[in-house]
Amino acid sequence: MNETLKAFRVQCRVVGxxxxxxxxxxxxxxxxxxxxxxxxxxxxxxxxxxLWSLADMHHNSPIPIVAFAITxxxxxxxxxxxxxxxxxxxxxxxxxxxxxxxxxxxxxxSRLLLEALGASISFLTLAAVATAMGWMNMPHDVLKILIxxxxxxxxxxxxxxxxxxxxxxxxxxxxxxxxxxxxxxPLSGAAYMVDWLPTAAxxxxxxxxxxxxxxxxxEGYFGDAVKTHHDLGYMAACCxxxxxxxxxxxxxxxxxxxxx
Numbered sequence: 305m306n307e308t309l310k311a312f313r314v315q316c317r318v319v320g321x322x323x324x325x326x327x328x329x330x331x332x333x334x335x336x337x338x339x340x341x342x343x344x345x346x347x348x349x350x351x352x353x354x355l356w357s358l359a360d361m362h363h364n365s366p367i368p369i370v371a372f373a374i375t376x377x378x379x380x381x382x383x384x385x386x387x388x389x390x391x392x393x394x395x396x397x398x399x400x401x402x403x404x405x406x407x408x409x410x411x412x413x414s415r416l417l418l419e420a421l422g423a424s425i426s427f428l429t430l431a432a433v434a435t436a437m438g439w440m441n442m443p444h445d446v447l448k449i450l451i452x453x454x455x456x457x458x459x460x461x462x463x464x465x466x467x468x469x470x471x472x473x474x475x476x477x478x479x480x481x482x483x484x485x486x487x488x489x490p491l492s493g494a495a496y497m498v499d500w501l502p503t504a505a506x507x508x509x510x511x512x513x514x515x516x517x518x519x520x521x522x523e524g525y526f527g528d529a530v531k532t533h534h535d536l537g538y539m540a541a542c543c544x545x546x547x548x549x550x551x552x553x554x555x556x557x558x559x560x561x562x563x564x
Contacts (some may be wrong), residue, residue, distance in 0.1 A: 319413050322400075322406070322413075327341065341418065343426075345378070345422055346426045349373065349378055349430055350430070353369065353374065356369055356372070367530060368439060371525065374427065374430050375518070375525055378427040379453075379492070379518045381419075383456065383459055383492070383514050384488075386419050386463065387463050387467045388481070389419050391468055391478050393415055401561055408561060409558075416460070420457050424457075444523075444525060444527030444528075445524045446524070447524070449525055453517075455536060456521070458543045459513050459514055459539065461547075462547040462550050465554055469557040491512060492514050493512070493518035494518060497530060498510065498519055498532070506533060510535070513542040516536060516538060517536075519532040520534045
């Protein structure tokens with residue numbers, strides 16, 4: 305038990321060191337530095353909010369457009385950006401693999417934790433500012449928001465580890481993921497409520513796991529003001545399956561990696 309706890313502490317320190325290295329590598333030490341971690345996703349979300357306001361996308365909804373955009377697009381940053389950070393993440397870090405304690409999963413985890421942290425700070429900051437400005441009401445049920453956000457992070461984590469591990473074996477993963485991410489964005493639930501769709505379309509989009517997380521998060525934020533459709537049990541089953549497949553592929557990738 306002591307050996308297991310000791311190994312866990314070592315791996316936590318490794319992931320923490322890799323996370324700090326990733327911050328410096330990605331954002332540098334100048335200008336606002338690490339603040340780009342959450343400033344970057346905030347700028348994306350603000351831009352989408354302005355575009356959706358100009359397009360009058362909320363004319364059928366009782367939800368203010370700012371609240372609709374922040375709760376929707378913030379969720380996209382999780383499942384879309386996480387895989388983008390793990391696909392081909394091993395090649396630029398091959399020299400680190402000489403260290404006995406650095407594993408493929410540590411490099412994945414450091415990048416995913418950073419991405420989840422940035423998106424979460426961005427979401428909290430934008431929601432707090434919008435609430436203070438009167439553009440959003442106070443959340444109806446904070447616990448539901450936390451559960452919905454956690455489920456979206458879990459989905460992003462599992463999908464990212466699965467695709468990141470597969471990308472060690474085939475360059476086609478990167479080629480297919482980017483167009484697939486753009487095609488899934490309009491279907492992900494960020495730009496619509498499931499209840500607005502015809503029944504056949506509702507049944508189709510509810511096959512996508514992230515739709516359930518977005519619907520649950522919006523139910524937590526807006527309460528009875530919106531009618532939501534979700535099944536967290538189905539989403540959890542999808543996330544668990546992806547997690548098992550991802551960890552299995554990560555083990556295969558670990559055996560194939562050769563340090564340079």
